[in-house]
Amino acid sequence: MxxxxxxxxxxxxxxxxxxxxxxxxxxxxxxxxxxxxxxxxxxxxxxxxxxxxxxxxxxxxxxxxxxxxxxxxxxxxxxxxxxxxxxxxxxxxxxxxxxxxxxSTELSGDQNSSLLHKKNEEDYPIHTIARKFGEWFFERLNADTFSLVDLWADAALHLTIIASDGINEWECETAAEVLSTLTSAKQQFDFYFNPNLTHAGIQGRMDSYGQFVVICCGTLHSSDSCVGIFECAFGLLRDPFADNNWKPKKVKCFLKSEVQPPELHYLSLSETLQTALELPVPTDDFN
Structure with a gap:
């Protein structure tokens, strides 16, 4: 805006x-x-x-x-x-x-309609929850306080890191492995995740299985410099034994180092999230 x-x-x-x-x-x-x-x-x-x-x-x-x-x-x-x-x-x-x-000057009918549509879209419950989840997740990951109880026991992860020396990929199928892989990668490369918490950087979708999907992106930092970008997709399910909170069941992360990374990364420019962006967006409350 x-x-x-x-x-x-x-x-x-x-x-x-x-x-x-x-x-x-x-x-x-x-x-x-x-x-x-x-x-x-x-x-x-x-x-x-x-x-x-x-x-x-x-x-x-x-x-x-x-x-x-x-x-x-x-x-x-x-x-x-x-x-x-x-x-x-x-x-x-x-x-x-x-x-x-x-x-006090009034907007034209077309301008008012366009702005109202944009405002309403950002305020959809699915996007509001996505932003809150994204802020919560990356705050905990950056602070090294993300823990096993934050994941489903059978959580799965697909992590891809593209650096100057090549491409590394990991796949995990238990919460313990997911936690270990994420924290190890973060500490090994000294990454700080700076998510774009605007509507242009984090949104919610619903897949064909009824799973809540959070798609987000941002920049990667090391010390005081920006070193790359990241793109993530989370498949969330409610946990009835944890106050019915949303917890990650599937996590897909794409991390890429860049010589001249952008100041801010946007979903519209993402390399890995375009298919997810085409998934349906519920406009009302959902369970």
């Missing part, structure tokens, strides 16, 4: 202040790949919006934390319940800016 004038005004409220100035300058430095190192807040904001022309992508940056967004909403007395994910907070911030700063 392009950054509108009302969102630029909201970004100014969010970042151009003493408390969040360091975040603003860090974002400007990263957006220009260390070329521009301005100390002027307004110039930093201009650089950010020029080089990151998508509000969801910008607010999903690691430098903009859940705490920062929550504090901002709370200070504005906007709705920010404690049961949230970062994706939820981003949506609330954008909605708040729309209400507070949107010009």
């Amino acid at each position: 392009p950054i509108s004038d009302s969102q630029k005004q909201g970004l100014r409220e969010l970042l151009v202040n003493d408390k969040n100035l360091a975040v603003l300058l860090q974002l400007a430095k990263a957006a220009t790949k260390n070329v521009c190192k301005t100390e002027d807040p307004e110039e930093a904001l201009r650089l950010i919006t020029a080089h990151i022309p998508d509000i969801y992508v910008l607010l999903s940056k690691r430098a903009i934390t859940k705490e920062l967004l929550f504090t901002y909403l709370s200070s504005r007395r906007a709705d920010a319940a404690t049961d949230f994910s970062k994706a939820d907070l981003i949506a609330k911030v954008i909605q708040y800016w729309k209400q507070e700063h949107q010009p």
Whole structure:
């Protein structure tokens, strides 16, 4: 979603202040790949919006934390319940800016219909759950807290890693093997998974067997540099013995190193998820 004038005004409220100035300058430095190192807040904001022309992508940056967004909403007395994910907070911030700063001029019928359709699609329950699952999974994987109880006992994994020295593939058919393979690969290559938690980077689908499929993508990082991209598909089933929560039954991961990786990866550009993208998308609640 392009950054509108009302969102630029909201970004100014969010970042151009003493408390969040360091975040603003860090974002400007990263957006220009260390070329521009301005100390002027307004110039930093201009650089950010020029080089990151998508509000969801910008607010999903690691430098903009859940705490920062929550504090901002709370200070504005906007709705920010404690049961949230970062994706939820981003949506609330954008909605708040729309209400507070949107010009009074009305959209044409076609524009209004198009925007309403896009908003409604992002809010489908299957996509909302997919975003929450993606944030939960990668937070635990990055923190090395993902465990056996988070998987079905007979969980299966197909992992492909493409690097400069060749292609490596692993296939596992038990939870213990899946956990060991994922954590070993992460630690061996010192990977940090940065998922694209916008609608352009994570969505839900339903396969022909009635299985909930989460498809997502993002960038791979090592230390302070981006080293590649990843694409994942999760087949989820509810576990009646774990508060009926969704748990991975099947996991397919594609990791690829790149000399010049993109700043953010999108499902539309994925190499391995195009077939999954064509699966049906339920529009209502599902069990």
